[in-house]
Amino acid sequence: MATKELNISPVGRVEGDLDVKVFMEDGVVTRAHTQAAMFRGFERIMAGKDPQSGLIVTPRICGICGGSHLYCASSALDTAWGTKLSPNALLLRAIGQATETIQSIPRWFYAIFATDMANKKFASKPLYQEVVKRFAAYTGTSFQSGVTASGRPVEVYALFGGQWPHSSYMVPGGVMCAPTLKDITRAHAIMNQFRNDWLETTWLGCSIDRYLQIKSWDDLMAWVDENESQRNSDLGLFIRASLEFGLDKFGQGVGKYVAYGTYLHKDRYNTPTVDSRNQALINPSGFFDGKNYHTFDHQQIFEHVDHSWFEHQDPAHPWNEPLPTPVVSQNLENSDFNGKYSWSKAPRYMGYAAEAGPLSRVIMNANPNNMDHQIQDPLFGDIIQKLGPSVFTRTLARVHEAPRLYNYIDEWLSQIRLDDEFYIKPEEKDGKGFGATEAARGALAHWIELEGGVIKNYQVVAPTTWNVGPNDAEGKSGPIEAALEGTEIEDPHDPVEVGMVARSFDSCLVCTVHAHDQKSGKELAKFKL
C-alpha cells in the first residue's frame, strides 16, 4: 500500500472534467465559477454525415445516459421524417429509458452521494456511526448490495437492446428488437428480484404501495416514524441523518426548474410531432419559476456562449445555432472569469438560468393541471414550499422516483403485445427534428437539421449543460454556480460542502475545486472531488 488512506472509494461524477473556482469570505462562498475542462466536438463530427449518425454517436457522448441520448436521437429523426410509431415501440423505448434511470438511483446514491455523509465533518452527530456503518465506501453494509442491485435493471435493458451501455436499438420508426415471450417473463422476474433484493427491503422498509401513499411533507415525516422497519431503512436513515446533518440548509440554487418530460404514452404519440409531444408525456414537462407553472416550449431555449470557449454568437435557439467553433482555452489558474472560461455553453429558458434534474421532474408531477395519463403527485409541490431547494431536497427527489418507476416498468412490460408491430419502416427526407427526454440527471434534448440527405446541423443540450453552464451574456450565474453561493465551508482544506452541492446535481463531471480567499486572492487549496 503505497499512499495515503486511499485504497478505493467512490466519489465522482464520472466522465469529463469540471473545475470549480470558489471565492470565500469568512468561510462563506461569495462567488463561484464552474469550468468544464474537456472538448470533443461531437456535433461537428456529425455534420455532413449519414442522417442516422446520431443513433450511433450520441449515446457515446455519455456512458451513463446513453439510453437517454438514444431516446432523443431516435425521436429527433421521428419528428423530422414523420414516422409512425407502434404502441410496442413506444413501450420498449420507455422501458429502456426507465431501466437506465432506475439503475442510476442506487448507483448514484451509494457510489457517488452517500459516501460524503460519512465524511468526518459530521463525526459529532448522533447518527454518524450508523451512517458510516451503512454508507461508507466499499465497507458500508449497504454499499455493495446497493451497487450490485444497480446492475439488475439494465439487464432488462440488455434483453431488448442487446447490451447496456451503448446500444442503438431505438431507431426512427420504432425499435430493432422483436422480443419473445421469454424476454418479457424474464424481464418481469429480474425487476421482481431488484424489488426483493433492494427496493422494498433495504431501501424502503415497506411495500411500494405503502410508500406511494405519501402525499405531503407531513406524510413523509409520519412514514419515517411509523415503524422500525421504515425508520431504519436506508431511506429512513437518509432522511433522518440529512436533517440532523443540516443538508436541508445549503445548496439552494436559482429556484427555477426546467423539465422536458419523458415516457411517451403508447397510444398518444403514434404520429410523432414536436407540437403533440407535451400532451403525450407520462412524466410531464414544464417550467416552474418558483411560483407558477409554464407550458414547456422548446423555442424558449437559447444558448449563450459569451463565457464559453467558442467563437462568438448572439444567444440563439439550437436550431439557429452554428456548429461550435472552439477557441483557445485556459486552465483554471489562468482563466479570466470576465471572459471565456468553460467548454460548456450556458442555456437559458425564457432568459432564465434553470435547474434540470429529478427535482425539476417531481415538481412538474405536482402541477395541478396534469392530465389523467400523467403522473399526479403533489409531494414535491408541498416540499418546495415548506423546505425549498437544498442538497437534501434534490437528493430526496432523485430517490423518490424509484418506487413509481418500478411500477411503470412492470405495467409497460405487461402492455407489450407480442403479435403486434415493433417497427414501421420510415421514409427518409430532409427537414428539422426535435427529440427530448429526461435522462436520470435531467432534461436532455437533440435538435437536428437534415439537408441534401445528410446532417446539416446537430445540437445537443444536456442536463449538465443546464446545471454546470457558466455565466450568460448578462453575467448571471449558472445553477451550480448560484447554488454554491452562500455555502458555509467549515474546513477550507476539505470543502465537502462544495462537493455535496455539486453532487446533488449529479453533474457528470469530475470536479476540481480551487478555493480562493476573497481578500488576499491567495489560493488556499485545490481539491479534486
Place this chain on the structure above:
Amino acid sequence: MVNVLWLQGGACSGNTMSFLDAEEPTVVELVTDFGINILWHPSIGLEIGEQVVDLMKDILSGKTKLDIFVFEGSIIQGPNGTGTMNYFAERPMMDWVKELAAVTEFTVAIGDCATWGGIPAVPPNPSESTGMQFHKKNKGGILGADYVSKGGLPVINIPGCPAHPDWVTQILVAISTGRIGDVLVDDYHRPKTFFTDFVQTGCTNVNNFAQKVDGGFGKRGGCLFYEVGCRGPMTHASCNRILWNRQSSKTRANHPCLGCTEPGFPHHDLKKGSVLKTMKHLGIFPKDVPTGQSKGLYYLRAGWEKILPTNKELTVSSK
C-alpha cells in the same frame, strides 16, 4: 497487491459504467479479494485535488510503484498539438499520459477511444484525438509504434464501445495472479483470449446467415448481415460467448453488430448510407465480406447458397 491508476481523457465513461456491471468478479471483489489496489479513478477514487497531483508525482518519481496504468478515452492533442482541450490537474492530460506510460509496468487502453481514437477521431476530428498506440488502423498514437512498458509489453488494447466488463476484469486478474505470460496479443495488441473468435460465433442467427435468410428491424429471425449492416462475420470479439449484462448481445436482440472491437469503428466514418445499412456494389454485392474470404469467392459461394432451397426447419422462429 497490484497498484492500478485509471485516468480518463476524451471519454464518455462508458467503459467505467460497463466495468461497474462486472459480475465475476465484481469491482468490489476485485479490490477485496484479488489484491487490486485502485490508487485513483475519476469515479471511484477517494483522493482529492492536491492529493491526486501528489500521487501522480510520487508515481513519476518512483516513490509509488505503478503496476497497471489504465487509460479510458481518446488522447486529445488539440488545438494544434497543445492538448489544452483536455486539462487535468492544471496540465494537458496528454502530458500526464506520456510521463505515466514511461514508468508503469503495464499500460492498458480500454475502449475504442483509448485504443485507436474512437468516435472523437472521426473526421474532421475536432479535438485532434488519437489512441494510445494506434490511430485508427495505423500504429503510432500518442505513445508511438515502438512503445513498450517497463514490463516489456506494448499497450494492451481492450477495445469495444464500451469494452465488456469481463474483458477488463479478467486481464486485471491475469496480471494480479501472475499470468501475464499467458496474455497473447494479436496484431492490434488485443488479448487473443477474447478477440480470436468472431461475434458471429454463438450468434443465434447463424443458420440464417448460412442459408441467406434476410432479417430486419422489428422481425424475429433472419440474418442482419444483408440489409442492416451487421458486422458479426468480420468482427473479432466474444460478445456471443460471454453475454452482456448476463443476458444478451446485440445480435441476439436483433441489433446489427457495429464492429466496435475493430479499429476504424465507426466504419466508413459515418458517411451517408453506412449507418445501420449494408453498403453494396451495384445494389447487390456487400462491400464488406466475412473476414478471411476474398470478395470474388464470397460472392460466388453466397450466390449459390442464395439460389439453393432453404431448409425452413432451421430458420423458423416464434414469439
